Amino acid sequence: MIGRHTVLVDGLLTSYLEAGQGDPVVLLHGGEFGADACLAWEHTIGTLAQRHRLLAPDMLGFGGSAKVVDFTDGRGMRIRHIARFCEVLGVESAHFVGNSMGAVNLLVDMTSEAPVLPVRSLVALCGGGEIQRNEHVSALYDYDATLEGMRRIVAALFHDPAYPGDEQYVRRRYESSIAPGAWESLAAARFRRPGLAAPATPSTARAYDRIAVPTLMVEGGSDKLLPPGWAAQIAAQIGQGRSAVIDDAGHCPQIEQPAAVNALLSDFFAGVPPRRRSGGEHR
Numbered sequence: 001m002i003g004r005h006t007v008l009v010d011g012l013l014t015s016y017l018e019a020g021q022g023d024p025v026v027l028l029h030g031g032e033f034g035a036d037a038c039l040a041w042e043h044t045i046g047t048l049a050q051r052h053r054l055l056a057p058d059m060l061g062f063g064g065s066a067k068v069v070d071f072t073d074g075r076g077m078r079i080r081h082i083a084r085f086c087e088v089l090g091v092e093s094a095h096f097v098g099n100s101m102g103a104v105n106l107l108v109d110m111t112s113e114a115p116v117l118p119v120r121s122l123v124a125l126c127g128g129g130e131i132q133r134n135e136h137v138s139a140l141y142d143y144d145a146t147l148e149g150m151r152r153i154v155a156a157l158f159h160d161p162a163y164p165g166d167e168q169y170v171r172r173r174y175e176s177s178i179a180p181g182a183w184e185s186l187a188a189a190r191f192r193r194p195g196l197a198a199p200a201t202p203s204t205a206r207a208y209d210r211i212a213v214p215t216l217m218v219e220g221g222s223d224k225l226l227p228p229g230w231a232a233q234i235a236a237q238i239g240q241g242r243s244a245v246i247d248d249a250g251h252c253p254q255i256e257q258p259a260a261v262n263a264l265l266s267d268f269f270a271g272v273p274p275r276r277r278s279g280g281e282h283r
Contacts, residue, residue: 002054006064009085015064016057016085017041020049023120024094025269026086027056028102030127030226030252031185032153034177036063040099043258048265052095057085059102061189063186067181069181069188079109083116093120095269099252103127107234110213111206121214121272125263126223126251129230136224141190145183150174159222159250208237213270215241218264220249 002019017037023238025048029040036055045054058065059078070077082105086094096119098106105125109115109197131137134158135192143149150173155164177183217231235241246253246260254261 002049004064007085007088009081009088010080012060012066013064013069014057014060014066014081014085016055017045018056019054020052022052023269023275025054026054026082026091026094026096027054028096028098028105029056029059029062030099031059031062031101031186032157033145033183034141034150034153034173034175035101036176038063039173039176039255040102041192041254042250044097044241044254044255044262044265047258047262048269052269055089056092057082059232061185062182063179065174067185069185069190071189074189075105075108079105080116084117092117093275094120095121095123095272097123097125097265098127099125099254100127101124104153107206107208107211111208111266112210117247119213120275121213121216121269123216123218123268124231124234125218125254125256125261126220127224127227128217128234129219129226132222132225132227140225143177143183145178147171147174150177156224157251158256159220159224159248160256163256208234208241209239211238211241213240214268216264216268217243218253218261219243219245220253221245222277223251225251 002017006013006015022069027041027258029035029037037058048054060066060068060081096106104127107128109117139152139156151164151170154170168269217235219231235243246257249256
């Protein structure tokens with residue numbers, strides 16, 4: 001059974017989903033307007049929870065978590081918050097899976113000089129490549145908090161045109177995007193004083209050779225936001241890296257092709273060496 005819980009992490013209300021028992025798996029959702037843990041992982045948690053303890057937090061500014069913004073280091077604040085979330089819940093080591101922004105946050109931390117996340121293995125779903133400059137990316141960044149604006153976001157995220165045509169699904173994401181503080185938190189993060197240069201976009205140019213854990217880079221075969229081949233390009237720079245392509249999927253393959261992604265994740269986790277505990281004991 002999937003449970004919804006809340007916990008205070010350094011005084012910040014943090015909402016999360018939890019299910020299952022066993023080795024922990026932490027799921028990090030994307031950063032589009034209206035995103036949250038449930039929308040991102042509702043087709044993932046139940047399957048993986050048969051063998052693992054699943055934890056899917058709403059990141060700061062999203063879902064039921066605190067609507068706060070750090071204007072000088074927003075990404076860093078979210079990464080540190082997830083690290084503290086793991087500490088509070090007693091997670092010393094976990095498989096981490098991120099989609100889009102969640103994946104980029106994982107890669108930023110793991111390629112830094114001093115990672116803070118307790119990563120045992122890493123899976124990046126459609127996060128890490130060079131963001132394309134096109135109308136689909138514009139739909140994500142220029143969201144005006146209208147139903148039609150959300151329909152454009154949904155069209156950008158998915159390969160199958162049935163998703164933007166599904167009124168119930170579009171409205172569900174729309175309602176999430178206009179929850180108290182949700183739109184403001186994401187929109188405010190893009191504020192900058194007049195004359196200040198725009199921040200750099202997420203890039204493939206990172207110190208990927210620093211990543212020393214088993215890593216799986218996954219791209220959607222029909223992703224409208226990232227160029228083809230980016231996953232293999234990054235995986236080749238990681239000692240224990242590999243890549244995969246999910247056919248007939250856009251930027252959220254775990255939603256669009258959940259059976260394929262769940263099977264891929266299960267096989268990947270099964271191949272990760274057991275965690276070594278103090279005294280040489282394996283787990």
